Amino acid sequence: MIPSGICPANKGKTQTTKQHNMAFKGAIEIDTQKCKGCSVCIDNCPTGSIQLSKMVNSKGYHYAEMIGEACVGCSNCGIVCPDSVITVYRVKI
Amino acid sequence: MAEKILMKGNEAIAISAIRNGVDGYFGYPITPQSEVMETLMKEKPWETTGMTVLQAESETSSINMVYGGACTGKKVMTSSSSPGLSLMCEGISYLAGAELPCLIVNVMRGGPGLGTIQPSQSDYNQCVKGGGHGDYNAIVIAPASAQDMYDFVDWGFDLAFRHRTPVILLADGIVGQMMEKVELHDPKPRMTKEEIRAAAPWATTGKTSDRKYNIITSLALESDVQEKFNRKLQEKYRHICETEVKYTEYMTEDAEYLLVAFGCASRICEAVVDQLRSEGIKAGMLRPVTLFPFPSKRIAELSGQVKSMMSLELNMGQMVADVRLAVNGACPVGFYGRQGGNIFTPDEISEEFKKFNNLK
Amino acid sequence: MTIEDIKKHGDIVYRKTPLLTDTVMHYCPGCSHGTVHKLIAEVIEEMGIQQDTIAISPVGCSVFAYNYLNVDWEQAAHGRAPALATATKRLNPEKYVFTYQGDGDLASIGTAEIIHACSRGENIVVIFINNGIYGMTGGQMAPTTLLGMKTATTPYGRDAKLNGFPLVIAPMIAQLDGTAYITRQAVHTAPAARKAKAAIRKAFEYSQKGIGLSFVEIVATCNSGWKMSPVAANKWMVENMFPKYPLGDIKDVLKKE
Structure with a gap:
């Protein structure tokens, strides 16, 4: 099973660093065991919805995790991820 | 026809x-x-x-x-x-x-x-x-x-x-x-x-749904994998040596002296054998047709029959090492070769052969 | 709507293509190779040509590309991939044949092979990863290393007098009549990666038109070799590599003026 990339510590909290008024809402799932924490996704996220976890995976990498609810499902993180560990979901609202 | x-x-x-x-x-x-x-x-x-x-x-x-x-x-x-x-x-x-x-x-x-x-x-x-x-x-x-x-x-x-x-x-x-x-x-x-798909299932013919994708590579970074592969290769070579050796013999049944030559040199040596036989010297020739695998077994057998062997090559002495390995000291092994595009004549070989074997 | 709801009811708009295997890539974190592999895999998936694709891997870090893309692979000796591709394509003209080569492989030891494959107009795709360094052997100077750039064999920076000048391949082969499409792309941002993917797709499509060789250079990072974080390496690439290796199409024989 692919472990969820959602850090329990952030569940329910609202991230307000960047507010986007778009017609989509998105979410990402990260294969945290395969993530190497390179941060290229974080650099490419327009809504500031990804951060490196304080936790490490079995390889010792601080893996990427989704934060907040600002994600619009743009897939930028997915396409730049060198290890293809990100799945992006999106709904129209 | x-x-x-x-x-x-x-x-x-x-x-x-x-x-x-x-x-x-x-x-x-x-x-x-x-x-x-x-x-x-x-x-x-x-x-x-x-x-x-x-x-x-x-x-x-x-x-x-x-x-x-x-x-x-x-x-x-x-x-x-x-x-x-x-x-x-x-x-x-x-x-x-x-x-x-x-x-x-x-x-x-x-x-x-x-x-x-x-x-x-x-x-x-x-x-x-x-x-x-x-x-x-x-x-x-x-x-x-x-x-x-x-x-x-x-x-x-x-x-x-x-x-x-x-x-x-x-x-x-x-x-x-x-x-x-x-x-x-x-x-x-x-x-x-x-x-091709049937004869070479390993080939890069395009990955179809009925098989895993094929990789043709010689890379094996892990020591054990590399060693295992090399053992497999050696096993293959052993099998080739057992099954694919090919050579021809000329007048070897009663031969007391053996000439060993491959390729064009073997054709010259046939004439040498004829010439020596006409002089009453019982010579014969073995021509390895496969050089790898080398007909070591047959040469070893013949080393018990003949007084000496001589390797004739258009080089400075290369196959002779394999002849010596096969003979393993059982009889003297001589060599004569020419280089630079020079080709030995039957007379020339005959003379060198006699010199080596102390024959007149 | 919670995150879990979005995952449950939303559309999957991006996921790992099944053309990539489940093997974890051996590349360093943030390495461009992984991104380029993925783009190629997505193109093969979208074009539906898995069983018609034969890939050729080089010597260098990406020698192991064959562990990651779910197509048939041939592993070439250092620099020789275009020679393998030439025969593979000529003997199997219905196949899509591509080589994946780094700058040491293609621009140094393999210059003869790439130039003559281009010159003959082989109907193959060449993906050329230019990160200005030898990654696998530990960060030595590559032909494409920038002047002043520090590597394991140019510890004081590349000096033209001592080490010669950076070799710029793409415009050189664009002059050859056998090439159809030459482009230079990057994958450091999402828009760049999308453009690179479109370029790779075009190259694959061109390779079946019988009009010559298609060449996609990807200006890339080797953050370990450059001794930077992945994000810093991307920034350094934009500031230093792009001026010498500017992005964009260099040649497209089918482009209408």
Whole structure:
């Protein structure tokens, strides 16, 4: 099973660093065991919805995790991820 | 009646390739074998059998084209001469490491370096002992006539595909340039895609849903994996040595002296045997047709029968080492050779033979 | 709507293509190779040509590309991939044949092979990863290393007098009549990666038109070799590599003026 990339510590909290008024809402799932924490996704996220976890995976990498609810499902993180560990979901609202 | 045509050994290679369903030839011009590609280009087999013929930018490239073609399960070949073979050694090592079948024709000339364009047999060590890096062998077959050149193309591919290994057809400038009558056998069609998929399930024919994807590689970074692979290769070579040895004998039944010679030298030595016999000296000759695998067993047997052996080569003494290994001290082993394109005459060999054996 | 709801009811708009295997890539974190592999895999998936594709891997870090893309692979000796591709394509003209080569492989030891494959107009695709360094052997100077750039064999920075000048391949082969499409792309941002993917797709499509060789150079990072973080390496690439290796199409024989 692919472990969820959602850090329990952030569940329910609202991230307000960047507010986007778009017609989509998105979410990402990260294969945290395969993530190497390179941060290229974080650099490419327009809504500031990804951060490196304080936790490490079995390889010792601080893996990427989704934060907040600002994600619009743009897939930028997915396409730049060198290890293809990100799945992006999106709904129209 | 099969068709008989007068042609050069080099031309026989080309005609045989077309008639035996070879899929691709990739070469680079070098004397004394350029007629192979010239003949192929003149024959335009891409219009008849669909065979691909391409002049590459170097021997390095042509052997790697052979590698690429062999990966896809096709019958592919190249031809060159000594300095070109040196350049190909990298590729041959990779072909052996990736266990790919192919045919490499070497029409030997004299070396080292740029050497001479005259005939020679001085690539015995290079071709039989490896040449490239790593623990590998290629099967080496040595023709002695234009007919052999024709026949060995098909036999070479049989060996290559049976054992998934590169095969070197080790000819020399004499056999390549000499014109002789060649009997053409019935043509064989090229393999169909379905036949290739069945015969070479390992080949890069495109990943279909019924199999995992195929990788052709010689890379094994893990020590144990690499060692295991090498043991497997050695097992294959042992099997080849047990099953594929080929040699011919001339007047050996009652022979007291044995001449050993391969390729064109063996034809000269036949005349030497006749000459010595006419003088009452019971000589015989063994011609290794496969140089790897070498007919060590038969030579060892004969070492119990004869008083001495002599290796006759157009080089400074290369195959003689394998003869000595096979004989293992059971009888004296002599050597006589010429280099630089010089070819020994029967009289010359006869004299050297007598000198070595203290015969008058 | 919670995150879990979005995952449950939303559309999957991006996921790992099944053309990539489950093997974890051996590349360093942030390495461009992984992104380029993925783009190629997506193109193969979208074009539906898995069983018609034959890939050729080089010597260098990406030698192991064959562990990651779910197509048939041939592993070439250093620099020789275009020779393998030549024969593979000529003997199997219906196949899509591509080589994947780094700058050491293609621009140094393999210059003869790439130039002659281009010159002959082989109907293959060449993916050329230019990160200005030898990654696998530990960060030595590559032919494409920038002047002043520090590597294991140019510890004081590349000096033209001592080490020669950076070799710029794409415009050189654009002059050859056998090339059909030459482009230079990057994958450091999402828009760049999308453009690179479109370029790779175009190259694959061109390779079946019988109009010659298609060449996609990807200006890439080797953050370990450059001794930077992945994000810093991307920034350094934009500031230093792009001026010498500017992005964009260099040649497109089918482009209407």
